[in-house]
Amino acid sequence: MSIDDMTASFEQIIRSVGEDVTRDGLEKTPERAAQAFAFLTEGYNQNLQELVNGAIFPSDNDEMVIVRDVEFYSLCEHHLLPFIGRANVAYIPNGKVIGLSKIARIIDMYARRFQIQENMTKEIADAVMSVTDAKGVAVHITANHLCMMMRGVGKQNSSMSTSVMLGTFRDSQPTRNEFLQLIRG
Numbered sequence: 520m521s522i523d524d525m526t527a528s529f530e531q532i533i534r535s536v537g538e539d540v541t542r543d544g545l546e547k548t549p550e551r552a553a554q555a556f557a558f559l560t561e562g563y564n565q566n567l568q569e570l571v572n573g574a575i576f577p578s579d580n581d582e583m584v585i586v587r588d589v590e591f592y593s594l595c596e597h598h599l600l601p602f603i604g605r606a607n608v609a610y611i612p613n614g615k616v617i618g619l620s621k622i623a624r625i626i627d628m629y630a631r632r633f634q635i636q637e638n639m640t641k642e643i644a645d646a647v648m649s650v651t652d653a654k655g656v657a658v659h660i661t662a663n664h665l666c667m668m669m670r671g672v673g674k675q676n677s678s679m680s681t682s683v684m685l686g687t688f689r690d691s692q693p694t695r696n697e698f699l700q701l702i703r704g
């Protein structure tokens with residue numbers, strides 16, 4: 520990722536809207552915007568193994584583990600505008616558990632890319648499954664999309680929910696229901 524290239528692109532965008540990129544307030548904006556965008560897309564520079572950093576621990580607990588209400592900020596791949604929400608992630612351990620913070624790091628790694636919510640939900644579920652070998656993984660995300668709020672159809676109060684169920688959560692209705700009840704509570 521080249522900050523210089525992005526800086527030049529933001530300079531061009533600012534010019535294209537008819538602004539004077541040399542005026543005091545905007546002088547450093549192209550580079551600031553490039554740095555901000557680099558941060559918001561840093562998920563492209565991360566990979567799962569490095570991010571988890573070996574934080575997988577043996578455990579004979581085989582009850583559902585849920586990490587709830589993890590906030591995230593992503594960018595929709597259609598408009599590059601933010602969508603903002605919360606993710607709930609559950610898994611049923613199969614001899615090992617993952618470090619708690621790593622679930623949040625996995626969510627951020629996929630959020631900090633150009634995304635649609637459905638794909639992000641699936642990518643998080645697949646990633647948690649691949650690093651934990653869990654009996655089952657469930658991911659549920661609710662988000663507000665600014666492309667639908669500050670432009671376009673202009674709906675301020677609608678939110679979108681997506682979920683992906685793998686393994687036991689897909690096969691067993693009671694397990695799926697327990698998850699849905701726990702995230703509602």
Ligand SMILES: Nc1nc2c(ncn2[C@@H]2O[C@H](COP(=O)(O)OP(=O)(O)OP(=O)(O)O)[C@@H](O)[C@H]2O)c(=O)[nH]1
Nearest residue numbers: 595596597598634635636637664666667670671672
């Ligand atoms: N399924 C899904 N759609 C999304 C997501 N983020 C944005 N969109 C939608 O992507 C669609 C793109 O539609 P287009 O008609 O190509 O673009 P547009 O003319 O800007 O559409 P409007 O937003 O309706 O003005 C819109 O319906 C958006 O609401 C997402 O995460 N998931």
Ligand SMILES: [Zn+2]
Nearest residue numbers: 595597598666
């Ligand atoms: Zn959008």
